[in-house]
Amino acid sequence: DQQVKQNSPSLSVQEGRISILNCDYTNSMFDYFLWYKKYPAEGPTFLISISSIKDKNEDGRFTVFLNKSAKHLSLHIVPSQPGDSAVYFCAAPGAGSYQLTFGKGTKLSVIP
């Protein structure tokens, strides 16, 4: 039972345009969400998070939006840069708050 779903395995975007990565969740008890970025042959790095008391959190070019009624969150990258090409995972704290449940990831390719 996949509680965090990233339905798009891959996404290609032109440099300078907006990248939108989507994530859906099934567990309404989730109240904190995180995005991680992973380059090949490296470990994931924490990118941005959002608490359920907010519907938006912004950090530079990265903005995460949360729609609790739809159980959906999205990561916007504006403007996209070639260095943003990576796999992006969304995650939420699971059964114990220190465990994270990860989506399967979306591979973003930013084309120069």
Add this chain to the structure above:
Amino acid sequence: DVKVTQSSRYLVKRTGEKVFLECVQDMDHENMFWYRQDPGLGLRLIYFSYDVKMKEKGDIPEGYSVSREKKERFSLILESASTNQTSMYLCASSFSQFLWEGPEQFFGPGTRLTVL
């Protein structure tokens, strides 16, 4: 900066061998985790530990065991390696059990294990 290190970046082992993957964190974190990452399957939790000598099974513990004798070190053991354990293994640590302190996990660089 939080630093999580893993003993090897690349490892090649034979079927049936006992394999040790070591992970060390330098930030006095309470919680440590072992994941494997496979294409199309994302990150899957193997085992985690929230204290020294404590361990809990994750989603896919079969064929693995762990050891945490010291707070900073968490070892993953493949008792008898098999070809289906060929994967990228990622270690992570986090500070807190409490949501308001942030559940962010910090990852090591990963070990690419190939079992022949």
